[in-house]
Amino acid sequence: MASISIRNLTKRYGNFTVIPDLNLEIADHEFVVFVGPSGCGKSTLLRIIAGLEPISGGDLYIGDKRVNGVQAAHRDIAMVFQDYALYPHMRVYDNMSFALELRGTPKAEIDARVKRAAALLHIEPYLDRKPKELSGGQRQRVAMGRAIVRNPKAFLFDEPLSNLDAKLRGQVRAEIKALSQQLKTTMVFVTHDQIEAMTMADRIVVLQSGTIQQYDTPETVYERPANQFVAGFIGSPAMNFFAVEWHDDCAILSQGGTAVPVDGEIASSLRRAGNALLGIRPEHFTVATNAADGIAIEVKLVEPLGSDTLIHFDLAGVSAIARIDPSLRPKVGDRLALRPQSSKTHLFDATNGQVLR
Amino acid sequence: MNDAANTERWIHRLNTVQLVLAGIIIMAPTVWMVLSSFKPSFEVTAYPPTLVFTPTLENYAELTRTTPFLSYALNSLIVTVGSTALGLLFGIPAAFAVSWTRITWPAILTLAARMAPGTLFLLPWYVMFRQIGMIGSYTALILSHAVITLPIVIWVLLPSFDVIPRSVFEAAQVDGCSFTRILWRIAMPLVASGVAVSAILAFVFSWNYFLFALVLSNGDTKTLIAAAFNFIGEGSTQWGALMAAATLIALPPLVLAALVQRWLVSGLTLGAVKG
Numbered sequence: 339m340a341s342i343s344i345r346n347l348t349k350r351y352g353n354f355t356v357i358p359d360l361n362l363e364i365a366d367h368e369f370v371v372f373v374g375p376s377g378c379g380k381s382t383l384l385r386i387i388a389g390l391e392p393i394s395g396g397d398l399y400i401g402d403k404r405v406n407g408v409q410a411a412h413r414d415i416a417m418v419f420q421d422y423a424l425y426p427h428m429r430v431y432d433n434m435s436f437a438l439e440l441r442g443t444p445k446a447e448i449d450a451r452v453k454r455a456a457a458l459l460h461i462e463p464y465l466d467r468k469p470k471e472l473s474g475g476q477r478q479r480v481a482m483g484r485a486i487v488r489n490p491k492a493f494l495f496d497e498p499l500s501n502l503d504a505k506l507r508g509q510v511r512a513e514i515k516a517l518s519q520q521l522k523t524t525m526v527f528v529t530h531d532q533i534e535a536m537t538m539a540d541r542i543v544v545l546q547s548g549t550i551q552q553y554d555t556p557e558t559v560y561e562r563p564a565n566q567f568v569a570g571f572i573g574s575p576a577m578n579f580f581a582v583e584w585h586d587d588c589a590i591l592s593q594g595g596t597a598v599p600v601d602g603e604i605a606s607s608l609r610r611a612g613n614a615l616l617g618i619r620p621e622h623f624t625v626a627t628n629a630a631d632g633i634a635i636e637v638k639l640v641e642p643l644g645s646d647t648l649i650h651f652d653l654a655g656v657s658a659i660a661r662i663d664p665s666l667r668p669k670v671g672d673r674l675a676l677r678p679q680s681s682k683t684h685l686f687d688a689t690n691g692q693v694l695r
Numbered sequence: 696m697n698d699a700a701n702t703e704r705w706i707h708r709l710n711t712v713q714l715v716l717a718g719i720i721i722m723a724p725t726v727w728m729v730l731s732s733f734k735p736s737f738e739v740t741a742y743p744p745t746l747v748f749t750p751t752l753e754n755y756a757e758l759t760r761t762t763p764f765l766s767y768a769l770n771s772l773i774v775t776v777g778s779t780a781l782g783l784l785f786g787i788p789a790a791f792a793v794s795w796t797r798i799t800w801p802a803i804l805t806l807a808a809r810m811a812p813g814t815l816f817l818l819p820w821y822v823m824f825r826q827i828g829m830i831g832s833y834t835a836l837i838l839s840h841a842v843i844t845l846p847i848v849i850w851v852l853l854p855s856f857d858v859i860p861r862s863v864f865e866a867a868q869v870d871g872c873s874f875t876r877i878l879w880r881i882a883m884p885l886v887a888s889g890v891a892v893s894a895i896l897a898f899v900f901s902w903n904y905f906l907f908a909l910v911l912s913n914g915d916t917k918t919l920i921a922a923a924f925n926f927i928g929e930g931s932t933q934w935g936a937l938m939a940a941a942t943l944i945a946l947p948p949l950v951l952a953a954l955v956q957r958w959l960v961s962g963l964t965l966g967a968v969k970g
Contacts, residue, residue: 390865410868417869423862427884436880437870484870 340401340491340524341366342387347396349382349548356382357548360396369518369525373535374545375571380528381496383545387526388494389413400491416485417494420501422477424469424484430456431465434483448487455486458517475506482517492524499534511537532572536560544568566615566691569684575620575648578658581688583613591654596633601680607694608685614694617684620648623660623676632675635660637668649674725945732938739934754935758943761936762922768943771918773833774908775901778840782897785841786848787890791878793849794856795864802849809846813906816842821910831913839907844897851896855889856882899948919944 342364349357356379364370372380385391386398389410398405405413416437424433431452438448456462459479469477478498485493495514499507515538518525529535535542536556544551544559544567552564563569569577581592589600589608598616600608608614626632638657639650647664650657651674660676668674685694731739733750736757758764793802808816820839821830829835859882867877883890905920912921923944926937 388865388869390868410865411871411873413869415869417866419862419866421860421862423860423866425863425867425881436867440871440876484866488870 341368341399342492342524342526343397343399344383344387345397345399347383347386347398348394349379349386349391350394355548360548360550362543362550362553364524364526366524367522369515369527369538369540370543371527371529371535371539371541372543372545373529373532373571374551376530378545379548380530380543380545382548384417384494384496384526384528387492388415388417414488414490415492415494416488416490417496418478418481418485418498420497422469422481422498422501424477424480426469429466429468430461430472430480430483433469433480434465434487437484437488451487451489452483455483458486458520459483459513474502475510478502478510482514486517486521490523492526493521495525495527497528497530499529499531507534514538532574536572542572544571546571562693563617563684564693566617566686566693569617569686569693573619575659575661577617577619577684578653578656579615579617579686580654580656580658581613582608582616582685584608584611589616593654596654598633598678598683599680600683600685603695604680604683604685611685611687611694614688615686615691617686618658618678619682620659620661621646622679622682623662624679625662625666626675626677629675632677635674635676637670637672637674640668640670651676728938728945729942732935732942734935734938736933736935739938754939755943757933758936758939761933762926762940764919764922764940764943766915767917767919767922770833770912770916771902771920771944774836774840774916774918775898777833777837778844778901779894779897781837781841782844782848782901783890783894786845786893786897787852787883788878789845790849790852791856791882794853795874802853805846805849808842813904817906817910820907824911830911831916833916835911836908836916836918839911840901840904843900843904847897847900848893851893852886852889855886859885895951895954899951902944902948 342362344360344362347357347360347362348355360383372383374380382391386393387400389405389408389412393406400413400415425436428436434452434455435448438451443451452465453462456465459482461476461479461483464472464476464480469480472480478501481498498514499510502510511534514527518538527534527538536559539556541554542556542559543553546567552559552568554562554564559568559572563572563577566579570579580598582589582598583592584590584605585595589598589605590596591598592613600616604616624632633653635651635653637649637651641648641650642664644664646661647666647668649660649662649668651660652658662668686692687694727744732754733752734745734748735751735753738745738748739754789801789805793799816839820835824830824832824835863881863885864877867881872880903920905918905924908916908918908921909924912918917925919940923937923940926933926940
């Protein structure tokens with residue numbers, strides 16, 4: 339068990355800088371998820387922690403030990419790879435016992451630990467099989483088992499669910515979360531899927547172009563995004579953004595001039611800024627019964643999800659989405675009055691995207 | 696529909712004819728050689744060649760009576776096994792290192808050495824080995840034949856190492872393996888079929904290579920193929936014995952070449968990764 343501390347870390351490939359200057363503290367026992375779009379540097383950062391990529395500058399500590407030059411073999415961390423990376427020529431049992439055998443662990447202890455991990459992951463019937471005789475989900479469990487038996491300082495997961503089908507992904511996601519609560523070990527999980535990030539993390543690191551955009555709890559990242567990038571990345575469907583300005587003591591859409599209800603904090607920020615971007619999540623629209631109480635829109639597309647219905651519409655030159663009550667049964671071409679929940683809107687600087695509070 | 700079926704049938708027939716013709720062209724000298732080795736000596740050079748004859752082992756008896764054939768065979772075996780072992784010893788880690796680091800110039804260098812004419816090396820080697828008193832030694836022959844075996848091992852194994860997902864090696868690193876242990880415990884079992892193929896090919900090429908042995912060996916270390924060259928005398932060539940020698944020389948490579956086919960397909964890496 340150990341904390342992970344990254345200080346002024348830089349990573350370059352030739353002249354190309356992947357991570358310019360990154361600082362991050364991961365507490366002992368914490369489950370931290372790195373999330374961001376492809377190429378944001380999240381996997382590189384994980385591989386640096388694992389010791390599979392050298393550091394160009396800065397320091398990396400696992401526990402109290404500076405591990406900059408320490409090989410992966412000596413960092414005492416375990417990693418679950420995106421493609422599972424099981425040893426194809428070894429049985430499941432041998433895959434799981436291999437690392438312990440390398441460390442000279444007594445045979446009886448190896449056996450006990452492998453069987454305990456296999457029981458935890460429900461893979462006891464497969465211990466004598468080769469990886470090619472297992473399904474994707476079973477291989478995924480073996481890969482986790484291989485990590486668990488070692489009792490390492492930290493677990494690293496590199497997009498381990500991306501090769502599973504949607505149903506299995508949800509199941510394994512819940513299992514990893516449960517495991518993290520049982521094992522009480524530091525875990526770092528990389529994903530591009532913001533639902534995985536939200537559901538599993540104690541804290542989320544949102545990355546873009548090798549820089550941390552926000553590092554906070556899932557609730558905070560969702561409710562108080564630090565900037566437009568985070569606001570747009572976390573939440574599905576993504577947040578809608580409308581250009582707004584302060585006019586005659588009221589917030590109006592820059593295109594069309596329709597008044598938008600905003601709360602006091604947003605109003606004072608917009609008054610100071612003059613113009614900005616207003617962020618409204620699809621789930622924070624309500625359908626007004628009285629047309630005068632909302633913004634008039636025309637439904638362009640309807641996506642019924644069962645529990646909710648998504649409607650697409652154009653507003654102020656922006657293609658937007660609202661999540662509404664399915665019992666309203668909207669149809670394409672319907673005219674509705676949508677009212678944003680003013681306390682749940684967000685305001686961002688129109689030039690640099692930083693949140694305005 | 697009928698036209699298409701007819702065309703396909705004709706293409707199939709043409710393919711068969713081509714294959715049969717190619718087979719005859721390739722196999723005819725070998726068949727002639729093997730048959731001649733069992734003919735009485737006066738029939739070997741008869742023209743037109745006789746197809747019906749009484750088989751005899753007199754050429755083989757003549758060969759073993761007049762030449763130290765078994766000694767030459769032992770020399771060939773020592774040099775071939777030695778150079779194959781040397782090729783494997785250095786070629787396996789070299790191929791793994793090239794695959795791992797993606798630095799390909801060492802592999803290209805060995806290939807260039809293999810593609811260069813043997814005479815390019817022969818003169819400097821002759822001078823060098825003579826200076827250090829190694830002309831005629833097995834060591835000189837084994838070292839020189841490593842120029843044949845090393846590139847074969849590297850280039851046969853490179854694609855075998857390349858297809859192993861990198862994450863498998865990285866998982867081994869994280870599990871606590873050193874570079875050598877990754878090679879020995881993880882990579883080697885996965886490329887076992889490639890190692891077998893490269894060993895057999897290296898053996899065959901080294902066995903058949905005669906130029907270095909012709910110059911660097913002496914009477915005690917002469918290999919079969921170099922010795923066979925000496926059977927062709929001026930005006931007194933014993934064609935029957937020569938055919939018997941050629942048949943015996945060709946036998947080990949032919950047997951090994953047949954074995955290679957059994958190793959070519961391996962599904963070991965299946966299941967290592969997704970799907």
